Amino acid sequence: MTGKAYLVGSGPGGLGLLTMRAREVIDGADVVLYDQLPGEEVLSTLPEGAELIDCGKYGGNHTLEQHEIEALMVERVREGKTVVRLKGGDPFLFGRGGEEIEVLREHGIQVEVVPGVTSAIAVPEMVGIPVTHRRYASQVTFITGHEDPTKPESALDWGVLARLKGTLVILMGVKNLLAIAAALTEHGKDPQTPVAIIERGLRPDQRVTVGTLADIAKKARTVGVRPPAVIVIGGVVNLYDEGSVPGGTRASREGREDAKNKAGDR
Ligand code: SAH
Numbered sequence: 001m002t003g004k005a006y007l008v009g010s011g012p013g014g015l016g017l018l019t020m021r022a023r024e025v026i027d028g029a030d031v032v033l034y035d036q037l038p039g040e041e042v043l044s045t046l047p048e049g050a051e052l053i054d055c056g057k058y059g060g061n062h063t064l065e066q067h068e069i070e071a072l073m074v075e076r077v078r079e080g081k082t083v084v085r086l087k088g089g090d091p092f093l094f095g096r097g098g099e100e101i102e103v104l105r106e107h108g109i110q111v112e113v114v115p116g117v118t119s120a121i122a123v124p125e126m127v128g129i130p131v132t133h134r135r136y137a138s139q140v141t142f143i144t145g146h147e148d149p150t151k152p153e154s155a156l157d158w159g160v161l162a163r164l165k166g167t168l169v170i171l172m173g174v175k176n177l178l179a180i181a182a183a184l185t186e187h188g189k190d191p192q193t194p195v196a197i198i199e200r201g202l203r204p205d206q207r208v209t210v211g212t213l214a215d216i217a218k219k220a221r222t223v224g225v226r227p228p229a230v231i232v233i234g235g236v237v238n239l240y241d242e243g244s245v246p247g248g249t250r251a252s253r254e255g256r257e258d259a260k261n262k263a264g265d266r
Helices: 020-027 066-078 097-106 119-125 158-163 177-186 216-223 235-239 250-265
Strands: 004-009 031-034 051-054 082-087 111-114 140-144 167-171 194-199 207-212 229-233
Touching: 004 020, 004 066, 004 097, 020 082, 020 111, 031 066, 066 082, 066 097, 082 097, 097 111, 119 167, 119 194, 119 229, 158 177, 177 216, 177 229, 194 216, 194 235, 207 216, 229 235
Parallel strands: 004 082, 004 111, 031 051, 031 082, 140 167
Antiparallel strands: 167 229, 194 207, 194 229
């Protein structure tokens, strides 16, 4: 008997953005390896009969290393189990899903990938910020902020990134925000470029901090910004809608505003 592995994206948080295929695959799992990024709402619906492995807290408080997660997946599939590796957002965007599928294939394991709604687009979207817009941005670049831009071995070319005209979306960038903003402005990006930080997008305690490249790091420190957060840099940030609430759409809010204004006119 041989098992099967699934690399599953949970979406950015909340059951509403979990795909039907993800739900189906999760519900049929013998083993689910997860971390905290999918969020409480999704994690509270993992199948009770399955072996649930919290990769952040395995056997007490030990955080599983990447190679240990991969080894566990291989082991369980070899035992004939249906194994789900559940990841926040989409499994192939900065989620190490690419590495995991390589390892599984090396072991000759059958793998299915279930795409998810990525936080890189959905989290800004839910506060009214489109990552592209005909007037503001005809391109968008997704960047990992995990790397310290001041380190010479950085895989990112900040000179090139600073010259790009479109939107920059940075994931995992909270810790290095000051260095990232400095690297971009040092390489010539306008310090007045708008920046938005959306923390815990689509969660009840979502918070948005808006500024410019020049002042965002200071603002973030003042309010105590913490991961997970998506950082958006570019003109599209001007479309940020303060009144947005998870689950609400701009159009429906505008409808309400119109109704309110009309009522006021009378
Ligand atoms: N594969 C994921 C990204 C993994 S990297 C995806 O497609 O969304 C982890 C980073 O994703 C976090 O550091 C943060 O930058 C971002 N992130 C994921 N979910 C988020 C959420 N609900 N709110 C804000 N940021 C989120």
